[in-house]
Structure formats: structure tokens, C-alpha cells
Amino acid sequence: MPENRLEPTSHPLYDQSATFRMARRQLEQCAAAIDLHPDVLKRMAIPKRAMVVSVPVRRDDGKIETFAGFRVQHSLTSGPSKGGLRYHPMVDLGEVAALAMWMSWKCAIMNLPFSGAKGGIAVDPSALSLGEKERLTRRFTEEVLSIIGPRMDVMAPDMGTDEQTMAWMMDTYSMKVGYACPEIVTGKPVEIGGIVGRREATGRGVVMTAMAALEDLKIRPETATAVVQGFGNVGSVTCQELVKRGVKVLAVGDKTGAVLNKKGLDIEALIAHVTKGLPLNKFTGSEELDPQELLTQQCTLAVPAAMERVIDDKNAPKLKCRVLAEGANGPTTPAADAIIQNSDIYVIPDVLCNAGGVTVSYFEWVQDLQQYFWTEKQVNEKLEEQMLGAFHRVRGLARERKFAHRTAALVLGVQKVAREMERRGLYP
DSSP, rough: OOOOOOGGGOOOOOOGOOHHHHHHHHHHHHHHEEEEEOHHHHHHSSOOOEEEEEEEEEOOOOOOSEEEEEEEEOOOOSEEEEEEEEEEETTOOHHHHHHHHHHHHHHHHTTTTTTEEEEEEEEEGGGGGGHHHHHHHHHHHHHTTTGTTTEEEEEEEEETHHHHHHHHHHHHHHHHHTTTOOBBBBBBGGGGTTOOOOHHHHHHHHHEEEEEHHHHHTGGGGGGGEEOOOSHHHHHHHHHHHHHOEEEEEEEETTTTEEEEOOOOOOOHHHHHTTTTTGGGSSSSSSEEEGGGGGTOOOOOOOOSSSOOOOOOTTTTOOOEEEEEEOSSSOOHHHHHHTTTSSSSSEEEEOOOOOEHHHHHHHHHHHHHTTTOHHHHHHHHHHHHHHHHHHHHHHHHHHHHHHHHHHHHHHHHHHHHHHHHHHHHHOO
């Protein structure tokens, strides 16, 4: 088998990011496992298109501040590029490129007619007023107008953005084209073409795959315990859905800290506490926990649902979970992966585990194009069908080829995109 190395396709702009180097390393390992043609590998290793823009915004005090904005389209082979838009101070080009690459594999694993993309603005959204956020969003939309469109690139919410962000984007784009165009973004408010169940979709998808893993391991949910890192949209919904199925959530953490209750946290009370703007680590009915010890608690399910690269070679040997359900993108480094593969931990990789969001975004896009809408029951049934179908495809390939689950998932995604590239050929 020839060795497929990625050094010739490295890029000085992207390679400054540890997250992009990690995504590229995963692709390299996948390519070696399936003997991917080097020419196809070179095309996959570097994003198809990247746009870096300056986003000037007039602050409420009248001063103008300029932020860096990014939109990366990893591929346009499989259909319109699809991916979220995040607002976070640490956003950079390499991180966005890595997330776009993972989105390509995620869409392929789920058999969605999308290619991968991602966007971001290097800004702390909590430091902006509502009006400043609106001006930031509208100006960014204007700056990337030439590369977005319902058949070109469709954005969605991500870290630091929400339904309102997407509403502003939709309105800005619609004003430019001269008619209402809800299909330009997904994750919008239901009132303007959004889909019921989209906000909960990622967390629900995490729990659907986690329940499938417990069934595979013959563990009853009512005997299971969980810890969840992250209590934003994904983490909070994951906790709610786990509790509905009888799982006891022992510990939760966010950027303010972490809390633990060995008898099980009252998740609805915790959500009400955080919704009031109170720090999570001051929640009564629990004890404060060192955030560094959150994911290493003894539990059945550990769910990283926050940032990338939180499980590394230092804390991976300390994991005491039976199932690692990756609700976040890229939470486990390759060095940690090598350690986990020598344990009995059952990994549900991110490109499968958190694919519920993009799957329901696809449903929303289809409904907007057709102007025909489904009930939340129909949406959830279709989501479960898609998530479990993908879960069993990944599990089946892992067993057949003796692959780790992450390798199996990446192989399914990479092979699908590779076949499409080979079929379409290279223009001109």
C-alpha cells in the first residue's frame, strides 16, 4: 500500500492552527487506511475556497471597530456548501478551515446533498449590544455576499450565534435579491421559515446515538450516568434528553465552572438558574467541581459538548466512562485517540454524534425550497431514522474492517466525497 503523506499539500495559512493540523492528520490516517488516490487526497487536504473579510461596525458610543471575518468552503463537489457561523474571540482561519473539512465528512456520512463549509468572526458576542450584533451580522453578510446563496453556500447558527443571527442574515440577503429568501440560511425562527425542532436537533442526535451505543453494550439507560461538558444549546438539550430516558446526569460544566451531584442534577432547575444569567457553578443543590476533573468522573456516558481539543494525551488516560459521545466538533486529539483505542471506551465520533444539527438543517432547507412544512413529530422521526441509519453504517464498517469507530466514520465520509470527485472529474 503506498504511503499517502500530506506534507506537499500543507498550507502556511491553515497550518498555523493546531485544530486544522488535527483535521488534516485525521484525513491522512483515513487515506492510509483506504489507499486513497494521492491526487484526490491533495484536493481534499486544502479547502476549495476561503474568504477573509474586514467587518467594520459602529459601536453604540459612535466609535468604529473592525473585526476579522472568515468563510471557508472546503468543497463544492457534493452540493451547496453547508456549515455554521460562530462568533468567538479565538476564531481564526485555520480553525474555520478544520471545521469546514469536518462538515464535508459529516454531510457525506449522513448522505446529505451538501459539501462542508464554516464561518466565523473573531469577536466576543457577550461584549456586544443587540444592536451591535445586528450591525456586525448584516455587514458580514454583505461582505461575503458574492460566495453565498441557496444553491451555493447556506449558513446556520453555531457557537455565539442563534436564530436571531440567522434572521438578520436572511433579511440582509433578501433585501439584496429583492424577495424573501428563507432558504439562504437554516436555524431561523419558525415564523420566517425555520423548522420546528432545529434548536434541539444536535442535542437530540447526540442522545439518539448514545442510546444506540448503550443498546449495543446491553446497558439499560435507567442504570446509566452521565457527565456533560458544555451547557449551551447542545449541552443543555443533551442533558434534558438524557434525563427523559432515565439517565442520571451527575455533573455539568461551562465556561463559568462545573457542578456535581452524585444523586443526579435537577436539569430543569439548572436551566432556569442559567437562564437568569447566574453562573452555573453557583447552582444550589450541587457541589462545585474543578472543571479539569469534569470529563474524568466515573460515569457511563461522557459528553464533551463545548470546544475542540479538550481531551488530550494528559487527561485521556484518566477517562472513566464506558461511552464517549462527542457532542462538540474535534474534542479529542489524535494523541488522545491513540490512548483511547487501547481502552474499552466506546467512542461515538463527532462527525456522527453531533450530525443532528446539519441533518435537521437539511430538512429546513428542503422545506423552504418546497414551501411545505412538517410537524415536530415528523421532524424527530426523520432525524432518528437518519441518525440510527448512519450509526449502524459506521458500526457495521468498524466491525467488518476492524476499524476504530472514528476511522470507520471518516472512511464512509471521505470515500463518498472521493467517489463524487472522481465521477465529476477535474475541470477543465
